[in-house]
Amino acid sequence: MSTSLVVNAGSTSHKLALLELTGEERLPCLWQTRIDWGGAQVGGLLRWRWGDDPWQHDTLSLDHGRRDALAGWLAGTLPTLMERFPITAVGHRIVHGGERFQESQWIGQGQLAALRSLIPLAPLHNKPALDTVELLLNLCPHIPHAGVFDTAFHHTIPEAAITYGLPMAWRQQGIRRYGFHGISHNHMARSMAAATANQDLRLVSLHLGGGCSACAVRGLRCQDTSMGFTPLEGLIMGSRCGSVDPAILLHQLRHGWDLDSLETVLQHQSGLAGLSGISEDMRQVRQAATQGHAQAQLALDVFFTALIRAVGSAVAVLQGVDVVALSGGIGEHDQTLQQDLLAHLHWLGVRPARQAPQPPGGHRWRLSGAGPVEVWVVQADEEGAIAQEVARLLENRPPDNPSPGHRITGKPNRTT
Ligand SMILES: Nc1ncnc2c1ncn2[C@@H]1O[C@H](COP(=O)(O)OP(=O)(O)O)[C@@H](O)[C@H]1O
Ligand SMILES: CC(=O)OP(=O)(O)O
Ligand SMILES: [Mg+2]
Incomplete structure (x- = not known):
């Protein structure tokens, strides 16, 4: 084995x-x-x-x-x-x-x-x-x-899409978009290509978990993604701010904030946590919003607005779309977000499901009705x-320097 x-x-x-x-x-x-x-x-x-x-x-x-x-x-x-x-x-x-x-x-x-x-x-x-x-x-x-x-899947993104509008000297330091959640986006692309039997699928994949990112994929090759030089850019996340005007940081630096405090705010005290003042956990934010908590509702609205902006951007990059796929803890389980997204994407040709989506039995299922543009859920399987x-x-390729006693021979190791 x-x-x-x-x-x-x-x-x-x-x-x-x-x-x-x-x-x-x-x-x-x-x-x-x-x-x-x-x-x-x-x-x-x-x-x-x-x-x-x-x-x-x-x-x-x-x-x-x-x-x-x-x-x-x-x-x-x-x-x-x-x-x-x-x-x-x-x-x-x-x-x-x-x-x-x-x-x-x-x-x-x-x-x-x-x-x-x-x-x-x-x-x-x-x-x-x-x-x-x-x-x-x-x-x-x-x-x-x-x-x-996580970064490996994004090495196919065209140069224009990984390049920031920054001077050569900065770019030569390796400052560019890398993109993350690539293991999951790649898995979603392969899973949806198999489900639709379309190897040239135009896919907008949305990984929404602790961190959140969107990706534009065509034919299993990544064309663009919302995360950047670090996993802080892009969508609103549990505790991360997502994209903000960089001049906000300059402004705060001028007003006495130091590096460590800025990092703490942007990484740990922003996103759903910072907006709602309640939690970075989507379930708790949603529950509070249901009970009338105005800042929790604002957090959900800001999260959703960033999400649909990213979908629009990815659709434009792909010049169309066949499937929008959701994954990650929020993407797979937050039924309110799923239904809001379906309703919002009617302009794209997404049709409502004829019946309520069946309880997830498998590892991927269609949320929308069948049609030219479909919305699916793909269970994240980064471990797989x-x-x-x-x-x-x-x-x-066997490991370069197998340790003494290691039995790799170039074939899968059979230790039993
Ligand atoms: N039933 C649910 N409804 C809404 N959000 C959920 C639900 N279950 C899990 N989540 C959210 O999923 C997020 C965690 O995602 P997950 O992908 O498991 O984490 P990680 O990024 O650490 O791998 C949390 O915000 C959590 O609230
Ligand atoms: C890259 C990233 O944000 O990952 P996670 O969602 O697992 O935190
Ligand atoms: Mg994760």
Whole structure:
């Protein structure tokens, strides 16, 4: 049996899964865990299960911070996991790959410094991801580790769309649009191409989770995206501001704000959290709006306005659209947002569904009626997509410096 342990460090959660590398479109999941860091007062909320067994729940103490909580839990969990299943390789989601890491690759201690230098460009993501890479490199040094990058999918965006209107000297420092959530957008594009049997599909994909981004994809190639040099640009997010006039920062700097306080506001105290004054969690904002909380309602309206602007922009880039697809915690579950979007896109030719969308049974389903432009939900499967990349790496290229005792021979590692 060949397997991949996958780690997806998002801004609000850590998702881990052990997937069997069978070559199927959906890889069998042998074990999975989700840690939600949001409830910091009570601790990290942990859910885990074997295969399709019922979820089990636990809490991680955050007395010594997230990194230590994760380290203690991993040290206790890995031996149990490895007793039951072999781990052939580990795949890590790394959000920012910068100029250097343009595709999935094996990583080890030798790459850590270069990867760590990118932390300031994605502090909410690269930091926890690389902390986990380090922990797992120490806990399983004889297993190959792969980095799978959110930025990789966006390297097909035309130069004009990744270039900011900035002087050459800045652009030569690597300041340009990179784009993120690429693992998810790529998965959505492949999933929708399969669902519609159209390899030249014009897709607007919307990943709406802790972070939110829109992407214009044609024929599986990314043409444009809303996130930029960092995952702060674009749509309104849970706690991130999305696009703002950069002169606002100059204004605040002139009025005594320093770098760290500005970063805290833009990354942690803006978006739904800053607008509503309630929470970065969409469920809580929606609930408050339903109860008449005016700022919560404003947060929802600002979020939605940014979203439809981004859809319009992506449709213009693609010169039309066949499918608008939603994914991520908000995209998959927020039925009010789904219905508002359907209603708003009638001008595009989106038809209402004849009957209420059936409860999601599969991993993708159509929200709109059938027609020239359809709206779909695709369940995010970053873990599955990362495991597929690991399988591809195992098939094509063994790790550069297999550790002593490592059994990779150029074919998927069969440790049983
Ligand atoms: N039923 C729901 N309705 C609305 N929003 C939801 C629902 N379930 C989850 N969400 C939202 O999804 C977001 C988290 O998305 P997710 O993709 O799981 O996180 P991450 O980006 O950390 O991977 C939160 O804002 C959460 O409120
Ligand atoms: C890039 C990004 O914002 O990721 P997430 O939504 O997982 O926080
Ligand atoms: Mg996410």
